[in-house]
Amino acid sequence: MATTVNKQKIVTVLFSKVKKVVSQEQQELPVMEQVIYSICREGSSKEQADEVYQKLTAQFFDWNELRVSSVRELEECFRGMTRPVDRANRVIGFLQELFETTYSFELEFLHKKGLKQATKHLSRYQVSNDYLGAWVTQRALGGHAIPIDPPTLRVSKRLGLIEKTQEQVVEIRNTLEHLIPKAKGVEFTDLISAVGMEYCHEKQPNCAACPLAKECQFATENAKPTSKKPAAVVKKSK
Ligand code: SF4
Incomplete structure (x- = not known):
């Protein structure tokens, strides 16, 4: 593993080189909406998540209509993403559970609970996972x-x-x-996710185009030799 100094260097390069090629525009959303957005964003690019979230809010009249819609209808919005059925199920399941417990579609009351209690509250929803809790903490709760x-x-x-x-x-x-x-958490999250989606594919990462190639452990270890050894000169026997 890289030393702490090397890790800091990698992070510095991430913030300088990758920042230039990634959109930094943020979705400013209330707490409840950040829960829905996190379901769109997990394992997807920012652009994909923005597009799907826009469809969810534009194609359905309100959150209640989303809650009572079928998985198949929501699945259409998630087309092109991984696990569209699971994502559709999670959105419906969350809205249903929220409505049953609060008779509303908002979670702004979490701001008054304090960070620890707010994250604990979020973790109790059936659809919750570590990503959802961390995303909402980072984007909406100020943690x-x-x-x-x-x-x-x-x-x-x-x-x-x-x-x-x-x-x-x-x-x-x-x-x-x-x-x-x-202070750099949001930026780091967007930049490292962008590298993962753009260059660092599970199979065949595109290290040749990746702005982090020089600092990357994997790229260094897997670099192919650039020059061939000169062929041995074989003297002909007389
Ligand atoms: S493995 Fe390749 S694509 Fe992934 S971060 Fe390293 S250099 Fe970039």
């Missing part, structure tokens, strides 16, 4: 959390920001939260 989805995990491991053997999501999240200052 420091780095949401870990497959692209974030893959890039972090390949760069050497976390150990190859680290598997527990909470432990991985803690490592990254320790490395990245709170």
